[in-house]
Amino acid sequence: MGKRVRLIDIARRLNITKVSVSKALRDHPDISTETRELVKKTAAEMGYTPNLLARSLSSQRSHTLGVVVPKIAHTFFSSCIEAIQEKATERGYGIVLAVSNEKADLERQHIERLLAMRVDGLLVSASKQPPDLAVYEQVRAMNMPLVFFDRQIEGLGFSSVTVDDRKGSFEAVNYLIEQGYRKIAHIAGTSAVTIGRERRLGYEDALRKHNIPLHAPWIIEGGFDERHGFDAFGEILQSGNIPEAVFATTFPVSLGIRAAIRKYAPALQGKLQILSFGEGTMSEFHTYPHICINQPAHQIGKYAIEILLNEVESKEDKPPQHLVLNTSLIIPSRNHLDATLDEVPLARVKS
Amino acid sequence: MGKRVRLIDIARRLNITKVSVSKALRDHPDISTETRELVKKTAAEMGYTPNLLARSLSSQRSHTLGVVVPKIAHTFFSSCIEAIQEKATERGYGIVLAVSNEKADLERQHIERLLAMRVDGLLVSASKQPPDLAVYEQVRAMNMPLVFFDRQIEGLGFSSVTVDDRKGSFEAVNYLIEQGYRKIAHIAGTSAVTIGRERRLGYEDALRKHNIPLHAPWIIEGGFDERHGFDAFGEILQSGNIPEAVFATTFPVSLGIRAAIRKYAPALQGKLQILSFGEGTMSEFHTYPHICINQPAHQIGKYAIEILLNEVESKEDKPPQHLVLNTSLIIPSRNHLDATLDEVPLARVKS
DNA sequence: CTGAAAGCGCTTACAG
DNA sequence: CTGAAAGCGCTTACAG
Numbered sequence: 235m236g237k238r239v240r241l242i243d244i245a246r247r248l249n250i251t252k253v254s255v256s257k258a259l260r261d262h263p264d265i266s267t268e269t270r271e272l273v274k275k276t277a278a279e280m281g282y283t284p285n286l287l288a289r290s291l292s293s294q295r296s297h298t299l300g301v302v303v304p305k306i307a308h309t310f311f312s313s314c315i316e317a318i319q320e321k322a323t324e325r326g327y328g329i330v331l332a333v334s335n336e337k338a339d340l341e342r343q344h345i346e347r348l349l350a351m352r353v354d355g356l357l358v359s360a361s362k363q364p365p366d367l368a369v370y371e372q373v374r375a376m377n378m379p380l381v382f383f384d385r386q387i388e389g390l391g392f393s394s395v396t397v398d399d400r401k402g403s404f405e406a407v408n409y410l411i412e413q414g415y416r417k418i419a420h421i422a423g424t425s426a427v428t429i430g431r432e433r434r435l436g437y438e439d440a441l442r443k444h445n446i447p448l449h450a451p452w453i454i455e456g457g458f459d460e461r462h463g464f465d466a467f468g469e470i471l472q473s474g475n476i477p478e479a480v481f482a483t484t485f486p487v488s489l490g491i492r493a494a495i496r497k498y499a500p501a502l503q504g505k506l507q508i509l510s511f512g513e514g515t516m517s518e519f520h521t522y523p524h525i526c527i528n529q530p531a532h533q534i535g536k537y538a539i540e541i542l543l544n545e546v547e548s549k550e551d552k553p554p555q556h557l558v559l560n561t562s563l564i565i566p567s568r569n570h571l572d573a574t575l576d577e578v579p580l581a582r583v584k585s
Numbered sequence: 586m587g588k589r590v591r592l593i594d595i596a597r598r599l600n601i602t603k604v605s606v607s608k609a610l611r612d613h614p615d616i617s618t619e620t621r622e623l624v625k626k627t628a629a630e631m632g633y634t635p636n637l638l639a640r641s642l643s644s645q646r647s648h649t650l651g652v653v654v655p656k657i658a659h660t661f662f663s664s665c666i667e668a669i670q671e672k673a674t675e676r677g678y679g680i681v682l683a684v685s686n687e688k689a690d691l692e693r694q695h696i697e698r699l700l701a702m703r704v705d706g707l708l709v710s711a712s713k714q715p716p717d718l719a720v721y722e723q724v725r726a727m728n729m730p731l732v733f734f735d736r737q738i739e740g741l742g743f744s745s746v747t748v749d750d751r752k753g754s755f756e757a758v759n760y761l762i763e764q765g766y767r768k769i770a771h772i773a774g775t776s777a778v779t780i781g782r783e784r785r786l787g788y789e790d791a792l793r794k795h796n797i798p799l800h801a802p803w804i805i806e807g808g809f810d811e812r813h814g815f816d817a818f819g820e821i822l823q824s825g826n827i828p829e830a831v832f833a834t835t836f837p838v839s840l841g842i843r844a845a846i847r848k849y850a851p852a853l854q855g856k857l858q859i860l861s862f863g864e865g866t867m868s869e870f871h872t873y874p875h876i877c878i879n880q881p882a883h884q885i886g887k888y889a890i891e892i893l894l895n896e897v898e899s900k901e902d903k904p905p906q907h908l909v910l911n912t913s914l915i916i917p918s919r920n921h922l923d924a925t926l927d928e929v930p931l932a933r934v935k936s
Numbered sequence: 937c938t939g940a941a942a943g944c945g946c947t948t949a950c951a952g
Numbered sequence: 953c954t955g956a957a958a959g960c961g962c963t964t965a966c967a968g
Binding site: 603604642645 | 944945
Binding site: 238281283284285286287288290291296298301305306307308312313315316319320323328329330331332333335340343344346347348349350351352372375376531 | 642686697700
């Protein structure tokens with residue numbers, strides 16, 4: 235590293251104290267306009283870059299937020315993160331990103347590191363594995379603000395921004411049934427995770443409403459990724475008892491389902507109706523008849539960080555907030571013509 | 586914040602100095618095995634979390650890397666970041682993520698903040714706007730390691746990991762021509778960005794090789810996102826002179842093209858051959874005939890951070906390295922059956 | 937409006 | 953193997 239210019243260097247050059255320099259740079263009212271301008275000018279000339287490490291250490295505020303997600307590539311989390319990042323920048327915060335890869339152990343490690351880094355707050359979307367509760371107790375004990383988004387862990391007293399998964403999947407499956415489908419499989423997540431459980435419940439609600447009996451072999455839990463979709467639907471295909479439609483718990487799961495169809499039952503291509511949670515903006519790329527339960531990723535991210543910053547920047551302890559957003563159904567063949575390029579382009583069949 | 590346990594608290598409890606505690610915790614050989622164990626045990630009991638801010642400030646090493654990308658949602662950058670994150674965690678580093686949203690000004694701001702945070706190194710993929718060179722000079726002056734990935738800025742003397750864009754697009758367009766296509770449009774990026782220029786050159790190379798004259802109205806520069814694809818291809822469609830195929834400079838651009846087709850020329854759907862750079866794993870979701878020039882996102886990310894950590898952790902200055910990876914062509918109809926779920930599943934027509 | 941002191945929580949050298 | 957000193961680069965709180 236080249237030699238860095240410090241406060242003291244500027245101070246010496248100007249024959250004032252470093253405190254005055256520090257204050258001038260931060261627009262502290264203590265300092266006269268003239269000296270403030272002079273200090274700023276000199277700082278710029280000398281190529282001064284404040285050392286945020288030092289500033290954070292002494293001010294006990296890092297202006298940094300930790301974000302933990304299970305995955306990013308091909309998932310709606312990338313859109314959440316984009317929204318979070320944008321807002322963070324706008325508000326003068328930096329984002330430390332950590333990916334748990336759906337593992338509770340990595341999630342714990344990341345949170346510990348983030349605590350050690352003294353971030354000002356945490357935004358987390360839980361992995362599919364049962365959480366390590368101890369680390370969350372530590373977060374609470376340190377009085378560190380934390381907001382869950384999309385995938386929360388309940389009963390810990392932290393705020394959350396989620397989607398009404400049960401209602402969303404109920405509406406979607408109900409729609410399918412009203413269109414005449416009766417044989418609908420569900421490649422589910424895991425019931426240990428709220429979203430997995432809720433989505434499954436919504437599916438069951440809809441079948442029940444129409445007096446369609448649950449068919450156990452058509453409900454397969456396991457996870458949220460391609461691999462699970464592939465394995466689970468492969469099983470169904472090989473059983474010989476083929477449904478007319480399949481409800482995938484996530485977008486990646488639906489990709490796995492497609493792959494299984496291609497491999498085991500190419501003749502089914504284009505015939506089987508697929509339904510999945512996901513970002514509406516993705517639904518137009520689907521080769522198959524595909525209905526998307528749209529999760530408003532940008533909004534989730536935006537609200538989550540807003541609630542968090544609120545907690546971070548307020549003096550008193552705030553009671554936890556729980557924001558629940560609605561999904562919307564996207565049926566490409568019906569209404570996808572002009573709406574493509576808008577932020578939330580998505581015709582709301584129901585909301 | 587609750588009271589944090591510090592080194593000194595452990596030291597007092599054990600009647601030793603904080604230096605010994607510090608060393609014991611970091612497995613410094615100075616300390617006897619017994620006291621080391623004792624210290625660790627006590628630290629755990631007391632719920633000690635090291636303050637990384639303080640550690641970084643005094644050790645002059647933050648074990649933190651800055652990553653700047655133009656975008657994440659729906660782009661191949663999310664896969665790069667995933668790979669970077671994984672490797673970083675493995676090597677004990679944290680990642681500070683910043684999104685420039687294709688703006689040089691935001692890119693500069695982010696880099697400045699990252700410098701101020703005293704990250705140990707920088708991984709950047711340049712925005713489409715002409716860069717603010719001054720900030721890169723500052724990076725150089727501070728002797729801060731930086732590695733460009735995918736989108737580099739040349740002539741600055743930093744290492745880079747890129748893809749052979751010119752060759753990749755040449756091969757792809759050449760393939761199309763050999764399949765009998767002759768009327769091929771190109772929705773290009775901008776020539777100010779290396780990848781934009783190179784991809785366009787590869788396209789031109791292929792046409793030239795087959796003595797197909799360049800048709801200026803079919804080559805439209807502008808950017809790398811949906812909006813540009815939509816606007817540019819909309820123009821072509823409305824001109825009335827319709828090509829048989831179109832080469833999109835990125836995956837998002839191809840999405841914009843699809844939207845334009847849906848809006849202005851629905852009859853064309855499924856008939857126009859589309860070609861785009863992107864991640865191979867995405868190519869199976871395309872509704873249209875779509876050929877993908879696969880960019881090995883995970884590898885790009887992995888190599889980039891490896892080169893960076895090499896520079897960060899070595900004493901001497903290393904000469905810049907330039908790694909150029911090959912793309913591969915993915916033709917879904919031909920060879921997509923079994924390869925779906927592998928990491929790099931992609932049949933290499935040419936590499 | 938300006939300044940001198942103390943401190944944030946750690947590590948690095950150096951002495952024993 | 954252990955310790956006392958100095959310092960990393962800032963900010964906070966208090967006195968003038």
